[in-house]
Amino acid sequence: MNCKEARQYINLFLDSELDSKTNLEISEHLSFCEECNTRFVQEERLEKSLVSIIKDDKDSMVEGAWEEVISRFNHQVEPEEGIRLVCRPLWRYLVPATAAVIGIVIMLIMYSRQDPDALTVAAQKCHVEYMTDKIVPTIESISPGEVSGYLSGKFTFPVTVSEVPDIKSHHIKLFGGKVCHLNGVSVAYVMYHCCNAPVSVFILNAKDVGNFSDMKQYIAGDRILFKNDSGITFVAVSTKQDTFVCVVADHDTELLRWIADNFAKI
Numbered sequence: 111m112n113c114k115e116a117r118q119y120i121n122l123f124l125d126s127e128l129d130s131k132t133n134l135e136i137s138e139h140l141s142f143c144e145e146c147n148t149r150f151v152q153e154e155r156l157e158k159s160l161v162s163i164i165k166d167d168k169d170s171m172v173e174g175a176w177e178e179v180i181s182r183f184n185h186q187v188e189p190e191e192g193i194r195l196v197c198r199p200l201w202r203y204l205v206p207a208t209a210a211v212i213g214i215v216i217m218l219i220m221y222s223r224q225d226p227d228a229l230t231v232a233a234q235k236c237h238v239e240y241m242t243d244k245i246v247p248t249i250e251s252i253s254p255g256e257v258s259g260y261l262s263g264k265f266t267f268p269v270t271v272s273e274v275p276d277i278k279s280h281h282i283k284l285f286g287g288k289v290c291h292l293n294g295v296s297v298a299y300v301m302y303h304c305c306n307a308p309v310s311v312f313i314l315n316a317k318d319v320g321n322f323s324d325m326k327q328y329i330a331g332d333r334i335l336f337k338n339d340s341g342i343t344f345v346a347v348s349t350k351q352d353t354f355v356c357v358v359a360d361h362d363t364e365l366l367r368w369i370a371d372n373f374a375k376i
Contacts, residue, residue: 111135111136111138111139112139112294113139113143113145113146113291113293113294114293114294116135116136116139116140116143116146117146117149119132119136120136120149120150120153121153123136123150124150124153124154143291144245144290144291145236145290145291145292146291148239148244226293227293227321227322227323228322228323228324229292229293229319229322229324229325229346229356230324230335230344231324232292232293232322233292233310233312233344233356233358234342234344234358236290236292236299236310236312236358237308237310237342237358237359238342240301240308240310241308241360245288245290245299246286246288247285247286247287247288247299247301248260248286248287248288248289249286249287249288250285250286251284251286251287252283252284252285253284254271254272254273254284255271257271257284257286257287257300258270258271260287261287261289261298261300261313264289264298265289265296265298265315266315267314267315267316267351267352267353268351268353269298269313269353270351270373270376271284271287271300272369272372272373272376274302274368274369274372275372277364277365277368279305280304280305280361280365281304281305282302282303282304282309282369283302283303283304284300284301284302285301285302285303285308286300286301287299287300287301288301290312292312292314292322293321293322294321295314295318295321295322296314297312297313297314297318298312298313298314299311299312300312300313302369304359304361304365305361307359307360307361308359309357309358309359309361309366309369310356310357310358310359311355311356311357311358311369311373312355312356312358313353313354313355313373314353314354314356315352315353315354316348316352316353316354317352318354319354325346336363342358342359342360343358343359343360343361343362343363343366344356344357344358344366345357345358345363345366345367345369345370346370347370347371347373347374348374349373349374349376350374350375350376351376355370355373355374356370357369357370
């Protein structure tokens with residue numbers, strides 16, 4: 111089962127509504143796919159949070175406000191006594207439930223503004239997780255040869271890690287690498303540090319670039335793409351080995367171009 115298939119079933123998996131075969135396949139996929147497992151954990155936490163909000167929210171001010179509304183309504187339209195007694199406790203849960211629904215809608219609106227099939231979005235999301243220590247390298251090494259050797263055996267395309275020279279006052283140091291998935295596409299993830307800040311380099315097969323909507327729109331030969339989003343810069347360039355390199359960091363564009371160019375020359 112690949113990433114796209116697994117994500118289609120995450121909600122059903124959470125609710126235990128899948129058959130045993132599909133359930134087992136998703137469990138196995140989550141055990142080795144860190145990106146999908148992270149998304150599953152986030153979905154699980156969100157669901158638990160919503161349930162908790164609906165069940166446990168007993169804010170006295172909220173209850174008082176709604177009691178006042180119900181009281182005024184009852185004075186204007188007198189229902190039967192049994193109906194009034196039933197309505198009153200139900201209103202206590204309407205506010206938190208409504209708040210939860212509004213929260214979900216806001217999250218969906220924010221997410222819809224980003225293209226989930228964009229390489230820029232996926233790479234920046236992965237880089238943020240590296241910045242916050244949610245992602246760590248599988249192999250920690252300052253040796254380009256060692257990291258290259260580890261990653262090369264895991265892909266059908268060549269993976270050559272570059273030793274990037276310092277530029278101006280920037281000291282660029284290799285930290286390690288790992289295999290990761292960007293929207294279901296397997297990529298080599300090489301991690302650097304520059305001026306004590308993380309720098310992410312993603313190497314993927316040039317044939318897989320077409321799977322990303324934004325790359326279809328921007329790539330033309332060896333053209334480099336610049337994209338700034340929330341202070342994080344994205345630079346992409348094709349290489350001589352039929353691979354594609356993306357560099358993501360909270361640094362100026364010149365530095366990211368320098369790193370990308372070093373990979374492109376290999």
